[in-house]
Amino acid sequence: MTINREEIAEKSLWVSLGSISGIGSQTFCHLLKAFGSPYNIYAASISQLKEVVSANIANVISNGANQEPSNELAQWLAAPNNHLVTLADPEYPKALLEISDPPPYLYAKGNLALLNQSSIAIVGSRNASVQGEKNAEAFAYDLCQHGLCIVSGLALGIDGAAHRGALKANGATIAVVGTGLDIVYPAKHRELAHQIVERGLILSEFPLGTPSKPQNFPKRNRIISGLSLGCLVVEANVQSGSQITARMAAEQGREIFAIPGSIHSPMSKGCHQLIKQGAKLVDCIQDITEELKLQPRLDTTPSSAQVQQGSAPSGSxxxxxxxxxxxxxxxxxxxxxxxxxxxxxxxxxxxxxxxxxxxxxxxxxxxxxxx
CATH class of the missing domain: 1.10.10.10 (Winged helix-like DNA-binding domain superfamily/Winged helix DNA-binding domain)
Known part of the structure; x- marks a missing residue:
């Protein structure tokens, strides 16, 4: 998709406004409700702005009214498959409009059509067991066969396995990351990221050049859950990012699913806690498809998401x-x-x-x- 100078200038205003200290997702949305667009926000008087935001923020907005379009953003948007999707765009995911603090805009790399495809989140531990990764990959594969897009966070462990399962199924997958889209984190997943761009989509609300920061990953989790009909937790300890994603999913009214494991494994305790709190226990694909009322598979091939008891992992x-x-x-x-x-x-x-x-x-x- 080719983008012209006027579109770049308009999208630069969104990024410029979002870069102002003190303007988070909710404040940005309040400003949009009051004035309609970033252009109108920048054109408003200080007195008008003060009715919505603090005096300090109003002054910063007023002083930035003549800001030139970002060369960095323009160059990035000119590259193939690169997009900036704003709340004003028809491609903006409708599912995110249902959450309390939708990101005003999303940097996107890949197939924008996936933003409004029915999706399910699959998350779990970065330090997953071999069986945990196999389960994540198998469930992702089968859920793609039922027409769902797999949403995860491109992290090591369960996230990576979920993306790989979707790609093996020739299905759709979205990776929501905690860095700028000009950075691949973790670096080990560089090739996986390239595959996702070719056949799926990578998203971020963070500006280009944003490095990996611990505080960014819990924030991006609301997007992972918000895009999805439900959230499947494969392996997780009690205090983990996956628990945060599940909590956010519950707050957003999404279904929560969890795969149980050994009572002796610390990677099962988070899933067991979720089940105690009301998450649906999952040990086969039908537990999810029935809950989400998905169409049954047309073939009779046994589900690959059944636990594979006899397969031996590689290594010493x-x-x-x-x-x-x-x-x-x-x-x-x-x-x-x-x-x-x-x-x-x-x-x-x-x-x-x-x-x-x-x-x-x-x-x-x-x-x-x-x-």
């Missing part, structure tokens, strides 16, 4: 054994079956892992991962 033999064990007690025979290793190999590694304090030997010939 000891790491393979640890990842296969999970946090529930397991007998030696089961570990041999799941890992494909010999009895002698598994027994030797269990003894070493027990000496390292990573595994506990229980009664009845069972073993349990403890860290």
């Amino acid at each position: 033999s000891e790491q393979l054994l640890l990842e296969t064990m999970g946090f529930d007690p397991s007998p030696l025979e089961r570990l041999v079956t799941l890992t494909g290793l010999t009895v002698a190999e598994v027994s030797s590694m269990l003894m070493l892992l027990e000496l390292d304090g990573k595994v506990a030997s229980l009664s009845g010939g069972q073993y349990q991962k403890i860290m």
